[in-house]
Amino acid sequence: MTYSLQGKTISLGVTGSIACYKAVDLASKLMQLNADVDVLMTPSALRFLTPLTFTAITHRPVITSMFDPQSELSINHVAAAERADLVAVVPATANSLAKIAHGRADDPVSATILATRAPVLVAPAMDANMFESPATQANVELLRQRSIYVAGPAEGRMASGLVGRGRLLEPAELVGHIRILLGRAGDLAGRKIVVSAGGTREAIDPVRVIANHSSGKMGYAIAEAARDRGAQAVIVSAPTALPDPTGVKVARINSALEMGHALDRECADADAVIMAAAVADWRVAQIAEQKVKKTGADTWTIDLVKNPDLIAGIHADRLVKVGFAAESEDLIDNARAKIQSKGLHMIVANDITAEDAGFAVDDNRVIILDREGSIERLPLMSKYDVGVEILDRVIPLLGSLA
Ligand code: CTP
Numbered sequence: 118m119t120y121s122l123q124g125k126t127i128s129l130g131v132t133g134s135i136a137c138y139k140a141v142d143l144a145s146k147l148m149q150l151n152a153d154v155d156v157l158m159t160p161s162a163l164r165f166l167t168p169l170t171f172t173a174i175t176h177r178p179v180i181t182s183m184f185d186p187q188s189e190l191s192i193n194h195v196a197a198a199e200r201a202d203l204v205a206v207v208p209a210t211a212n213s214l215a216k217i218a219h220g221r222a223d224d225p226v227s228a229t230i231l232a233t234r235a236p237v238l239v240a241p242a243m244d245a246n247m248f249e250s251p252a253t254q255a256n257v258e259l260l261r262q263r264s265i266y267v268a269g270p271a272e273g274r275m276a277s278g279l280v281g282r283g284r285l286l287e288p289a290e291l292v293g294h295i296r297i298l299l300g301r302a303g304d305l306a307g308r309k310i311v312v313s314a315g316g317t318r319e320a321i322d323p324v325r326v327i328a329n330h331s332s333g334k335m336g337y338a339i340a341e342a343a344r345d346r347g348a349q350a351v352i353v354s355a356p357t358a359l360p361d362p363t364g365v366k367v368a369r370i371n372s373a374l375e376m377g378h379a380l381d382r383e384c385a386d387a388d389a390v391i392m393a394a395a396v397a398d399w400r401v402a403q404i405a406e407q408k409v410k411k412t413g414a415d416t417w418t419i420d421l422v423k424n425p426d427l428i429a430g431i432h433a434d435r436l437v438k439v440g441f442a443a444e445s446e447d448l449i450d451n452a453r454a455k456i457q458s459k460g461l462h463m464i465v466a467n468d469i470t471a472e473d474a475g476f477a478v479d480d481n482r483v484i485i486l487d488r489e490g491s492i493e494r495l496p497l498m499s500k501y502d503v504g505v506e507i508l509d510r511v512i513p514l515l516g517s518l519a
Contacts (some may be wrong), residue, residue, distance in 0.1 A: 120150070120345070121150055122147060122297050126155065126201050127155070127295065128200075128235075129136045129143065129144055129154055130164065130207070130225070131157065131159070131166070131206075132209055132226055133160075133165060133212075137166055140207045140208065141166065141289070142288040155175070155180065156168075158180070158181050158225070162475065182241065183228060193230075194229045195229075195235050198230075198234075198235070199234075201229075201237065203295060205237075205238045205291070206226060206230070206240065207241030208240055208241070210241075210249045211241075213226060214239060217265070218255075219256075219473045233317035234257065236299075238265070238266040238268055238294060239260060240268045240290050241253075241269070241283070242270060244277055244281075245275065245329070249281075256496075258430045265296075268294040268319065269285065270283050271284045271287075275384065277444075285507050294362075296336045297344060297345070298346065300345040300346050302347060303345065303348075304346055306346075308343075309348065309386060310339075310340070310350050310389050311352075311387045311390045311391070312339045312340045312341040312343070312351070313380065313492070314335070314352050314354045314357065315354050315356060315392055315395070316329035316331035316395040317395070319400040319401055320372065320401065321401050321405045321419060323406070326371075327401070331355070333355065333357030333499050334487070335481060336391070337359050338499070339504035340421040341504070342505050343461065344365050350362075351366045352382050354367050354370070355376065366426070366496075368383065368447075371397045372424060373397050373402070373424040373427065374424065380431065384431055388441035389438075389515065390436075391439040392439065395425065396517050397420065398423065399421035400424050401419060401421060403420070426458075428459050429460060438459070439464070439465065440464045441466075444466060445469055446469075451466075452464045452486050456486060456487070461488065462488055463485060463507075465485055466486060478515035479499055479500060481498070482498075483495050485507070487510070
């Protein structure tokens with residue numbers, strides 16, 4: 118998914134762990150998202166990597182000393198602390214966690230944390246025994262109490278060869294955590310947004326299913342956009358090849374009936390439901406318990422019964438309901454009729470015959486219609502940006518229902 122961090126300055130504090138090679142990848146990912154990245158390194162980090170590695174990626178000088186008269190920033194760590202929208206310590210060693218917890222300021226990273234007003238994320242990386250030690254655990258607890266965001270560590274194999282909890286999260290996950298922290302006070306903070314995604318599967322027998330071409334990308338992108346604005350985002354997901362987005366709850370289901378039950382559970386305390394899933398209209402009347410064998414016949418008839426309309430069944434007096442309409446003809450008329458029949462506040466219609474938009478690709482071109490009769494044609498854009506546009510229109514409705 119493409120989503121920009123344009124205009125955001127991230128101060129990336131790198132401390133001395135072998136995992137600091139992942140900080141290079143993280144810096145690169147943040148640059149690809151158009152963030153401005155200031156790197157600060159501790160003396161121990163300098164034993165693993167050179168400042169040149171980061172400068173080549175960030176196109177900015179790396180702050181390696183508290184007292185560098187050559188620096189373009191006069192009091193460098195203080196300036197970095199002030200201009201940061203977020204300070205991320207990746208990787209954070211046991212020693213650096215201890216320093217941050219106790220307010221030390223004897224290297225550029227700990228000094229920046231002391232000086233900043235921006236939100237702070239630490240991503241621990243160390244030997245499992247060091248992480249589990251009472252001293253480190255107490256320090257982590259102290260950091261959490263001070264609203265410092267602790268990302269990870271993960272379970273897994275560490276550089277020592279041992280397996281345990283202490284592995285630095287992967288850069289893609291760290292980007293997700295950075296986005297969560299940046300969006301924490303966003304305009305969806307305190308709201309729960311439920312999104313359905315993917316194509317449901319109706320079993321015929323233990324090996325066969327009736328499925329459809331939905332990839333789930335649209336629904337996952339909406340949930341990520343909601344997460345990035347501070348929402349508690351939940352995806353009720355039919356089978357997809359997509360990984361769980363960081364910080365988003367994913368409830369996995371197969372059939373339309375299972376999706377209905379999961380939606381009932383999740384919507385009970387939700388503020389909005391956005392139905393991006395392609396729900397099977399029909400299910401097999403009698404699912405065979407054993408694999409159906411080829412008989413002598415040349416045809417096979419399967420009886421189907423209608424599935425309930427899931428979005429129509431969700432009561433709209435306390436939550437905003439957004440539907441999708443995938444159409445191959447009479448787009449506007451069909452979409453309008455679905456607003457009525459399903460009791461929607463809004464519908465997002467797309468022409469599934471377009472090759473550059475819709476199923477399985479990263480972009481979409483949609484028309485948003487609402488109850489009041491407005492019709493907005495949006496240009497081709499990333500599915501994440503379509504999610505942003507939908508949420509921009511959901512937010513004012515949330516106010517009217519609250
Ligand atoms: N939908 C639903 N439950 C169903 C079928 C569809 O909740 N059993 C939702 C979809 O997730 C989507 C909207 O209704 O948000 C419209 O889906 P679509 O397939 O376009 O419409 P249908 O109601 O199935 O009508 P038709 O297939 O006749 O176009």
